[in-house]
Amino acid sequence: MEGNAAARELVKRAFIIDCALHTISENGSFNVTMEDIAKSAGFSKGGLNHYFSSKDELFEAAFQEYFDRIFVRSQERINSFSDPMDKLLSFDWLFNWEDPDVNVGYPLLFDCHVLAVRHDTYRKIFHEWVERWVDMLRSAVIEGIEKGVFPKIDPDATARCISAIYHGFATRWYLDKEGHSTAWAIEYYRKAITGLIKGMGGDDII
Amino acid sequence: MEGNAAARELVKRAFIIDCALHTISENGSFNVTMEDIAKSAGFSKGGLNHYFSSKDELFEAAFQEYFDRIFVRSQERINSFSDPMDKLLSFDWLFNWEDPDVNVGYPLLFDCHVLAVRHDTYRKIFHEWVERWVDMLRSAVIEGIEKGVFPKIDPDATARCISAIYHGFATRWYLDKEGHSTAWAIEYYRKAITGLIKGMGGDDII
DNA sequence: CAAAAAACCGACCGGCCGGTTTTAAATAAT
DNA sequence: ATTATTTAAAACCGGCCGGTCGGTTTTTTG
Structure with a gap:
């Protein structure tokens, strides 16, 4: 036994x-x-x-588990779409107050930021989480380029942009509800991403 | 005396x-x-x-002072430009490791996030800081629309997007240097904002 | 069923921290 | 010069926390 x-x-x-x-x-x-x-x-x-x-051991295991969990859910969600743009916009579930992972998750994410500032372990956890997220997005961007629905853009840098933009929207949405409604987050996240993909093709600015 | x-x-x-x-x-x-x-x-x-x-009193005063300081610098910088798009892109000084306010500031910002999750005082400090920042950006967006260099977009929502996007880029740049270089932050922040402004005019997606 | 091992409890220790009180030094007033 | 007042240092208190440890209960094994 x-x-x-x-x-x-x-x-x-x-x-x-x-x-x-x-x-x-x-x-x-x-x-x-x-x-x-x-x-x-x-x-x-x-x-x-x-x-x-030790406390450290437990806490590190807990944060690792949290990021794993969020990653798995993100992956399931993104894989449920076939259109590349839909995939890039598939993170709207993270703007849902009713979702238990969301309610629990944001405070953990902010704690992880603070821990990452001074602890290599947490910096690494954060880094790997970002990297996995970027991987997912990059695949979708590459798919969009190959299918001809996206212009020829740098898939890696674009994926990092999308990921960072979501991160920024989420921070505002969670910490400043007063000024950033869920409707704003969903609608303008969509607009920001579509604008980014469209506008990033040619560099015809000004 | x-x-x-x-x-x-x-x-x-x-x-x-x-x-x-x-x-x-x-x-x-x-x-x-x-x-x-x-x-x-x-x-x-x-x-x-x-x-x-009390510790609370000192800490609140300190965080207030920090956000005031960053706001004043942001304002001076944005006012040094006359072109509306230049104004929107005037926050690149926040991606500069050499700047003392930057080195000191980011850890404070992340701490403030965590404090804001559970303390009304810090939530309010964060909210007011965001609001002042959005005010600056909104003015620049309105100016761009009036001058005809921007399409007719919602100035408030757009300002909140720009602010949130910068916030996201900054978080990645500071916490995950490995995957997000300064060059990436500056170049793609620019592309994200210009793409957003251009792409948000007409809703001709798909 | 008995012995051994694993799981678990809760008291305790050393150390730290925020805040208060006491003491001493410095400055101003008389 | 002496007293009064402001300012700061040092000692102290109550409380908390992480980790340890001896002992107890439960489970497994022979």
């Missing part, structure tokens, strides 16, 4: 990580104590310590 | 706030203690307490 025991351990670890994600999202990673997470998972501090021997 | 004393007090407060900004930027607002700031300003904890009776 060794395999079974190992599997159970993994299940419990996953459960604790999920509890940690919710607790961190609710209170902010800098205000969360090990006891908070232990309580939320139905453990004592000592019990939690059995699965994660 | 009462006025003089009051003036001296203000000078010292301003000096402490400046020290606080640097200390917070260096260590992150959640890791900074009152003693850290006191030391950096050449005070003891008690001395610092004479000027700011």
